[in-house]
Ligand SMILES: [Zn+2]
Ligand SMILES: [Zn+2]
């Protein structure tokens with residue numbers, strides 16, 4: 692018996708035909724092609740959600756697939772325009788030394804996310820980045836600094852799994868260690884879940900990178916006045932960048948204070964209180980915070996658009 696999610700089922704309407712004295716079904720090629728397109732769209736192939744949605748598909752391995760045209764023998768009824776970044780890739784190893792796509796400097800894979808975080812945070816705040824030779828886009832990948840990589844975070848109990856199609860995906864990264872500040876690797880830019888986006892077809896929350904959270908909130912959830920709806924407490928904790936991390940990234944205390952004021956981000960004490968109350972109650976009631984779009988992000992959006 693084959694079991695699969697009901698959203699993956701698409702009805703077909705065959706006609707009955709006689710063939711070799713037997714009665715059988717006939718399905719119109721156009722109908723099947725349309726259903727394949729619909730089914731592929733259902734997987735949300737242009738967002739990172741596709742990574743988990745694909746996992747819902749049952750795997751079938753036999754010589755009948757892909758189907759072939761009876762006349763020409765050509766393969767048919769398959770998805771032909773799969774984005775190249777969904778193709779299986781060889782993962783890099785921790786010992787591999789690779790160049791930063793933004794400045795060209797070389798690092799071992801485990802340190803690349805930490806290094807790229809410096810470019811990303813400067814870009815998000817529109818701060819000068821003298822070493823960058825390539826501009827960072829509005830929602831950069833935290834592993835490589837480029838746009839367009841698909842990365843998804845799955846939480847299961849206390850464990851975190853990061854799936855990514857990024858060339859620089861560090862597949863053995865320890866999530867909790869990466870999300871924690873340390874003097875050697877201050878950058879805590881990790882994939883987090885957006886609590887405001889709808890979940891995917893497979894029920895997984897949308898994944899964004901922590902440093903991109905303010906931009907994401909303003910661009911995806913802000914109203915015409917750049918006002919963002921209340922943010923659930925845990926989401927605020929997940930996206931919060933502590934001052935010591937900002938200092939290690941080269942921001943002065945005054946710059947941090949101004950940025951927080953512009954975006955109505957609470958201070959560390961308030962965040963610690965939210966985190967603590969989350970731990971204590973695991974939150975029956977919503978513990979929410981508000982933030983507002985800053986002028987700098989308005990102008991950034993304008994620049995990007
Ligand atoms: Zn770099
Ligand atoms: Zn990437």
Ligand SMILES: [Zn+2]
Pocket residue numbers: 885886887888897907911912
């Ligand atoms: Zn969102």
